[in-house]
Each structure stands twice: as structure tokens, then as C-alpha cells.
Amino acid sequence: MALLELRNVSKIYHLGGEEIRALDGVSLDIDGGEFISIIGPSGSGKSTLMHILGCLDSPSKGEVRLDGMDISKASTAQLARVRNRTIGFVFQFFNLLPKLNVTQNVELPMIYAGIGGRERRERAHKALELVELSHRTKSRPNQLSGGQQQRVAIARALVNDPKIILADEPTGNLDTHTGELILALFRHLAAQGRTVILVTHNPEIAAVTPRRIEIRNGKVAERVDERLAGLDRPNAVAVH
Amino acid sequence: MNLVNAILVGLKEIWAHKFRSALTMLGIILGVSSLVAMSAMVQGMEKGLKEALVAIGGLQKIRVEAQPIPTDQRHLRDFATGVTLHDVRALLASAPEVDVVSPQMRLEPAPTLSANGKNYRTFMTAGVWPIEAELMEHTIAHGRLFSEVDNEQGRNVCVIGTTIRDELWGKPEETGEEVIPVGKSLNVNGVPFTIVGMFEHYESEQDHKERLLRIEEAARERALGPNGKSTRRNRGWGGGGRRGNFAFWVKNNTLYMPLNSMWMKLKSGQTNAPSEPRLSEMEIRIKDVDHMDLALTQIRNTLMVNHRGIEDFSFRTQEDWADQIQSSVRNARLSGGLIAGISLFVGGIGIMNIMLASISERIREIGIRKAVGAGGLDIFVQIIVESVTIAIVGGILGLGFSRAVVWLIGEVTPTDNAPIITVGAMLFAFGFSVVVGLVAGLFPAFKAARLNVIQSLRYD
Numbered sequence: 001m002a003l004l005e006l007r008n009v010s011k012i013y014h015l016g017g018e019e020i021r022a023l024d025g026v027s028l029d030i031d032g033g034e035f036i037s038i039i040g041p042s043g044s045g046k047s048t049l050m051h052i053l054g055c056l057d058s059p060s061k062g063e064v065r066l067d068g069m070d071i072s073k074a075s076t077a078q079l080a081r082v083r084n085r086t087i088g089f090v091f092q093f094f095n096l097l098p099k100l101n102v103t104q105n106v107e108l109p110m111i112y113a114g115i116g117g118r119e120r121r122e123r124a125h126k127a128l129e130l131v132e133l134s135h136r137t138k139s140r141p142n143q144l145s146g147g148q149q150q151r152v153a154i155a156r157a158l159v160n161d162p163k164i165i166l167a168d169e170p171t172g173n174l175d176t177h178t179g180e181l182i183l184a185l186f187r188h189l190a191a192q193g194r195t196v197i198l199v200t201h202n203p204e205i206a207a208v209t210p211r212r213i214e215i216r217n218g219k220v221a222e223r224v225d226e227r228l229a230g231l232d233r234p235n236a237v238a239v240h
Numbered sequence: 241m242n243l244v245n246a247i248l249v250g251l252k253e254i255w256a257h258k259f260r261s262a263l264t265m266l267g268i269i270l271g272v273s274s275l276v277a278m279s280a281m282v283q284g285m286e287k288g289l290k291e292a293l294v295a296i297g298g299l300q301k302i303r304v305e306a307q308p309i310p311t312d313q314r315h316l317r318d319f320a321t322g323v324t325l326h327d328v329r330a331l332l333a334s335a336p337e338v339d340v341v342s343p344q345m346r347l348e349p350a351p352t353l354s355a356n357g358k359n360y361r362t363f364m365t366a367g368v369w370p371i372e373a374e375l376m377e378h379t380i381a382h383g384r385l386f387s388e389v390d391n392e393q394g395r396n397v398c399v400i401g402t403t404i405r406d407e408l409w410g411k412p413e414e415t416g417e418e419v420i421p422v423g424k425s426l427n428v429n430g431v432p433f434t435i436v437g438m439f440e441h442y443e444s445e446q447d448h449k450e451r452l453l454r455i456e457e458a459a460r461e462r463a464l465g466p467n468g469k470s471t472r473r474n475r476g477w478g479g480g481g482r483r484g485n486f487a488f489w490v491k492n493n494t495l496y497m498p499l500n501s502m503w504m505k506l507k508s509g510q511t512n513a514p515s516e517p518r519l520s521e522m523e524i525r526i527k528d529v530d531h532m533d534l535a536l537t538q539i540r541n542t543l544m545v546n547h548r549g550i551e552d553f554s555f556r557t558q559e560d561w562a563d564q565i566q567s568s569v570r571n572a573r574l575s576g577g578l579i580a581g582i583s584l585f586v587g588g589i590g591i592m593n594i595m596l597a598s599i600s601e602r603i604r605e606i607g608i609r610k611a612v613g614a615g616g617l618d619i620f621v622q623i624i625v626e627s628v629t630i631a632i633v634g635g636i637l638g639l640g641f642s643r644a645v646v647w648l649i650g651e652v653t654p655t656d657n658a659p660i661i662t663v664g665a666m667l668f669a670f671g672f673s674v675v676v677g678l679v680a681g682l683f684p685a686f687k688a689a690r691l692n693v694i695q696s697l698r699y700d
Contacts, residue, residue, distance in 0.1 A: 084613020
């Protein structure tokens with residue numbers, strides 16, 4: 001059984017009486033430990049797919065199973081719990097809380113998991129060591145560079161030891177070199193056996209993952225973009 | 241997320257917006273302090289009124305006063321006896337609910353009292369039995385009360401209130417020494433009486449404090465000597481001080497002498513005096529306030545028989561007054577409480593307003609918190625805690641501030657009754673402010689908890 005199973009998933013919005021199918025009957029399996037990218041131009045529905053994969057949203061139709069649990073009918077409280085324990089998010093704009101320092105930002109998911117103060121600090125420290133930021137624990141996000149902020153965000157995504165890391169354009173706001181380092185970090189995490197899902201519009205980033213899913217007009221495209229063909233080499237790092 | 245964390249987050253949030261939070265708290269501070277101050281004023285007023293009620297003998301007292309014969313019984317006036325000692329004896333013998341009866345014969349119009357080369361018309365001069373002093377809650381401070389023997393023999397003795405002493409021999413706080421006129425002679429309408437005792441000075445607690453202050457002041461002025469400048473101008477007639485509560489004033493203006501002395505020395509000599517001594521009134525103490533109606537019926541029936549059915553008397557109970565006190569206190573409490581409550585309510589609206597502004601500033605933050613696993617309940621608790629924390633801090637500051645408000649009101653409009661800040665009022669005001677904070681936080685917290693994750697994450 002796959003870690004994530006989507007069966008005929010549709011997301012339908014109603015805008016002024018008009019029906020918009022952001023996702024139209026998507027079926028897809030993602031196994032545990034896979035390093036996978038979801039690619040598609042803006043408006044293709046890849047963001048909607050990411051929201052559903054990340055339990056931020058529920059599908060209008062179809063079935064989503066995460067680790068055997070049907071989350072298409074879960075309550076918002078259950079979804080919050082899944083987001084807290086099973087999924088770690090990394091966003092394009094980092095989404096750190098500006099009023100909290102680095103450690104406090106990393107501790108945030110553990111607070112909602114109800115983990116005690118001492119264990120929180122220990123685990124936050126470990127996660128920050130992993131992203132090589134243990135020397136900036138007291139800094140505020142606005143005192144850090146973009147790459148450092150994104151590493152804090154990755155540390156935050158990792159602290160609750162989630163099965164899935166879901167990264168939405170994680171290099172979109174970073175320069176080429178920093179972006180490479182961040183991608184290397186994801187590859188490292190994938191090598192450790194974590195499921196890493198990269199959502200991007202950039203085929204060159206998608207090229208770093210062994211498996212790619214292209215979304216076009218709310219559907220999984222039959223054929224992957226030709227531009228990706230030649231880039232499908234192991235260990236190839238090509239950004240922009 | 242546990243509660244301690246939520247409170248810490250709330251406090252941090254308040255601290256991050258110090259000025260804004262302080263302004264919001266000001267509404268609660270003013271609300272709480274005005275609630276406490278209002279209650280303190282009313283409490284002071286109630287205490288003053290109750291003191292006066294106790295001073296005149298409490299609820300167990302019934303006064304039977306002689307009245308003109310009603311119009312429809314005028315043709316029977318030759319048979320009317322008036323209130324007499326027969327009534328007293330009849331009541332003691334045949335009305336089981338009656339505990340004590342004290343006859344009173346008043347000299348009216350008020351006689352001229354003269355002694356020490358001065359004259360004074362006091363408010364009340366009455367011949368009574370010694371029991372009257374107990375019934376009217378009089379306390380002898382100096383000398384003694386006249387006795388049954390004094391009464392039997394109709395001796396020329398009397399007991400006076402302090403105002404009579406003040407008027408004839410001078411106030412202690414003005415002369416600097418307290419004259420105790422026990423043993424001195426006093427003329428009542430020209431008839432000499434010996435003063436055998438003097439009552440204590442009756443006053444409310446507030447007046448007592450002020451009088452002590454005046455004594456101190458006067459002593460300081462005298463210490464300056466005749467050349468020293470007095471800080472107080474002489475106001476001519478020795479007024480100056482306030483007259484205080486009427487009940488206390490009456491008691492201080494009382495001269496009591498034995499009933500028989502009054503009758504034999506002052507009344508019977510008057511022209512057209514009736515052969516039977518007529519009383520102006522009787523003070524009755526009943527055994528149980530709860531049997532007031534029964535007692536009144538017994539007294540009325542007894543008197544009706546004695547008076548041959550002529551209703552030339554009337555009752556007065558203290559219950560009317562007690563009711564009046566209750567209702568005026570209730571009114572003051574209600575109107576004061578309402579106004580203070582409204583101001584606290586307005587403070588609550590301030591909190592709600594600021595919480596709404598605060599969450600629309602923090603939509604993105606809420607989105608991030610939800611994305612990393614905060615449930616709606618976590619966000620709800622966080623907002624409620626912030627709102628309640630503002631209310632609690634404001635409430636505590638308001639309790640401190642209420643002392644200042646009470647002082648300020650006292651300075652601007654001094655009253656006879658010093659306001660009393662009670663612990664109960666403080667607890668109530670504080671509790672109310674917490675409830676206001678809670679209620680004010682509900683809507684913003686609900687709104688924040690319901691925010692859509694995806695939309696909040698995209699919000700700028």
C-alpha cells in the first residue's frame with residue numbers, strides 16, 4: 001500500500017455560477033521514501049494538488065488516503081493533527097513568524113503537538129544542527145539571509161519527524177547558489193528515507209527528483225514535458 | 241498547546257503592543273474603578289443610614305402618639321381620655337407581645353433652659369420613666385440616670401444631652417476643656433432642676449472623626465496664644481460644624497426628667513390641665529420583630545378598649561424607615577452599578593475592537609500556525625487568553641485606581657458618609673471585568689479560529 005493514495009480526486013470551485021475544476025479526476029500513488037516533484041505551469045492546478053496532499057484542503061470529490069487513513073472526509077481538527085505530525089511544510093516565502101526567534105520558530109509545531117519545554121529545546125537544537133544553523137538560535141528571521149531563513153523553515157518542518165516533507169517552490173526566492181544548497185539538503189533528506197515532495201513550475205528543479213508528475217489543466221499529464229527528458233540523470237543538479 | 245504556553249504567548253503579544261494594550265486596558269481600568277467606587281459610596285451611605293436607625297432604637301420599637309380625635313368621632317370628645325398611664329399599665333398587663341412600655345410626657349412648646357447665665361431652647365424636654373433611656377439607646381457618660389425613687393418622689397433632677405451642655409457651658413472643642421455639669425443647677429421654665437447625669441455625645445463615625453480633628457485644630461490654635469492668628473474665622477453663632485444626622489442631633493438635644501416631676505412641677509400647674517396626667521406618647525418595644533402584625537393588633541385592641549373606641553392615638557413603626565433605607569440604597573446601588581457597568585461594557589467593546597484589529601494584522605501568522613498544526617481550538621484559546629489577559633491586568637490596575645477615584649470623589653463632593661471599599665465589591669468588579677474580557681474575546685477568537693488556512697497563508 002502506498003503512503004499517499006489519490007483516487008479520482010477533484011476540486012471544484014464555484015465562481016459566479018461558473019464551475020471551475022482546479023483538479024479533475026486525479027489518481028496518483030506516492031510510496032514512502034520517494035523523492036518526487038510535482039510540476040506544472042501556474043494555474044495548472046498543482047497548488048491545489050499540493051494543498052490536498054498537505055491536508056490544507058479537502059477534495060470536492062474522490063478519495064485521499066494518507067498512511068491508510070481516509071483524509072478526504074476528516075474534520076478540520078483531524079487535518080490539523082495530520083499536518084502537525086505527518087507533514088512538514090517548506091514554503092516559497094519561508095513563512096517564519098517575525099516576532100519569534102529561530103529556536104521559537106522551530107519549536108512551534110512541537111508546541112501544538114503538546115511536547116514539553118525541555119524536549120522541545122533539545123529537538124529544536126538537533127534540527128538546527130542538521131541544517132547547520134545551531135549558531136543562530138537567538139536571531140530573529142529578519143536578521144537572517146534568505147537561505148538561512150529557508151533552512152530554519154526546513155528545520156521547523158523536520159522537528160516533529162514527519163513522514164512527508166512538502167516543499168512549495170522552496171528555491172523560488174533564493175539565488176542560484178543558495179537554491180542549490182537547499183536542494184542538496186532535500187536530496188540528503190530523501191536519501192535518509194523521508195518522502196520529499198517538491199512542487200515547482202521550474203523543470204530544471206524537477207529534474208533533480210527521480211520521479212516527476214506533471215499537472216496540466218487539473219489532470220496528470222500522460223507524457224512528461226520533453227524539456228525534462230534530457231535532464232533525467234542521477235546526481236544532476238541544474239537550477240535555472 | 242497547553243494553557244501556560246497560551247498565556248505566555250498572550251502576554252508577549254500584549255507586551256509587543258504596549259501603547260495599544262495600555263489604551264485598551266484604560267477602558268477596563270476606568271470601568272472597574274468606577275464600579276468599586278460606586279459601590280463604596282453606596283456602602284458608606286447605607287452604613288450611615290443604618291447607624292441612624294440603630295441610634296433611635298431599631299426595628300422593635302413602636303411609638304404610640306396622642307392624636308386629635310378623628311372628625312367622625314368629634315361628638316364623643318368629652319369621653320376621650322387621651323393617652324394615659326392607664327394605657328401603659330393595660331398594655332403591660334394584657335398585650336403579651338409587648339416587652340417594654342415607656343410613657344413620655346413632653347413639654348411643649350419647648351421650654352427655655354437657663355444656666356450659667358445663658359438661655360437655650362432645646363428640641364425635646366420630656367418626663368419619662370428610667371426605662372426610656374434603655375429603649376432609646378441612650379448611654380449615660382457622666383453621673384447617673386434618675387431612679388424609680390426619683391420618679392416616685394417627683395424630685396427635681398434631670399439628665400441632659402451634650403448639645404444642651406455645649407449651648408450653656410460651651411463646646412469642649414472650642415473652650416478646650418470639657419465641662420461636666422453633673423451636680424449643677426438648670427432652670428426649666430424657671431423651675432430649678434439638678435443635673436444628675438449627662439448622656440454621651442451621639443454622632444456617626446464620620447462625624448466622630450471630624451470632631452476629633454476639630455479638637456486637635458482648636459488645641460493648636462490655642463497654643464498659638466491670643467496673638468496667634470486663627471486660621472478659622474468666627475462665624476457668629478457657633479455653627480460652622482455641620483449639624484450631622486437628624487437622629488443623632490435629636491438625641492443630643494434631649495433633656496429627660498422623671499415623669500412625675502414633669503407632671504407635678506411643670507404640667508399640673510398649667511391652666512386647664514386635665515386631672516389625669518396625659519402622655520404625649522408611649523414608646524413600646526415588642527418581643528419579636530417577626531410578630532410585628534400580631535403585636536400591633538394586640539396594642540390596638542387593648543388601647544381601643546381603654547379609649548372607649550375613640551381612636552385618638554396613632555402608631556408609628558420604624559419599618560417604614562427601614563424600608564425607605566433599603567429602597568434608597570437599592571436605587572443608589574442599581575443606578576450607580578448600571579452606570580459603572582456600562583463603562584465596563586464600553587471597555588469590553590474596546591477590547592473586542594482591538595482584538596479584531598489585531599487578528600486582521602495577524603492573518604498570515606494564524607495561517608502559518610495552522611499550517612504547522614495548530615487546530616481551530618488552539619487559535620481560539622490564544623485569542624481568548626490575550627483578551628482575558630488584557631481584562632485581568634486592567635482589572636488589577638483598576639482595583640488600585642479605585643482608591644484614587646474614591647479619594648477624588650471625596651475631595652470634589654464631600655459627603656456625611658465616608659465611602660467604604662469592600663472586598664466583595666472588589667471581587668465582583670474584578671470578576672465582572674474578567675467576564676467582559678472573555679465575552680469580548682469570543683467573537684474575534686471565533687473569527688480567527690475559522691480563518692481558512694490557504695487564504696491566510698496567501699494573505700499579505
